[in-house]
Amino acid sequence: MTRIKKSRTTGPIGSRHKPAAEARQSRERPVETKKKGAGLKSGSRNAPVQEKPQHSGQTNKDPRHGSKKPIALHGNETEQQLLQQMADLKPKAQLAKVKIAPLAPEQELAALEQDEKLLALVERVENGEILTGKDAKYFNSKTARHAELLTLLGLDDEEASDEAEQDTPEDIEELDPLAQFERTDWRKDLLGE
Structure with missing residues (x-):
């Protein structure tokens, strides 16, 4: 194999740098368009207002108002009959809460x-x-x-009287030891009276 000697000079690496004058000529130019107007002409607020000639017999119409067509305030006969029938439909019975009869x-x-x-x-x-x-x-x-x-x-009195008849003082003492304790006189036993 043969030896290839390295060289210090190489070919062009990138595109050549053009001088400014040459670059300006080759640059694409934007398409020029007319500027849009951004409002009224200068000084227009001080200009006198020109009134439009008015036609005789016509007034200025306000575009905000709707139709001027007249509207009938009372409907036709069939509508009036329906309204009268609706007015006649009053309830024949009155609603009220149910009251439960006491037993x-x-x-x-x-x-x-x-x-x-x-x-x-x-x-x-x-x-x-x-x-x-x-x-x-x-x-x-x-x-x-x-x-x-x-x-x-009057059933409460009968039950109480039945119980009173059934219970004798001896029965009460047997049932209630406190009643027996209250009836005994402890002073005699303790104090010797």
């Missing part, structure tokens, strides 16, 4: 004694459970109403 006290008492929700709440109270919230309000209102009905019908 007789005997019926109300029977209904309270058969109320399943109240019976369940009474059972819970008897088991020692404490009621809260809506259950407590319901229970209190219904039991108060039950007591009112019993006094109204």
Whole structure:
């Protein structure tokens, strides 16, 4: 293989740098267009306003107003008949809230004694459970109403008299140890009186 000697001179690397005058001539020129007017002519605000000649008999029309066509304020006969029929359609009955007729006290008492929700709440109270919230309000209102009905019908007095007849003082002492304690006179035993 033959040896190729390196040379220091090379060929053209890029395009030749043109002088400014030559570059100006070869540059593309933009297409020249007429400038658009940016408003009124200078000094136009001081120029006197030229009034347009008015035609005799015509007034200036305001373009903002709509049609000048007259509108009939009352409709034709069929529309009037419909309006009269609508006016005649007044309700024949008056709407009112339903009023529940109060029950007789005997019926109300029977209904309270058969109320399943109240019976369940009474059972819970008897088991020692404490009621809260809506259950407590319901229970209190219904039991108060039950007591009112019993006094109204006179059943409360009969039950109290029946219980008084059944319980003798000896029975009360057996049931209530505090009553027996109150009846005994401890001063005699303790002080020797």
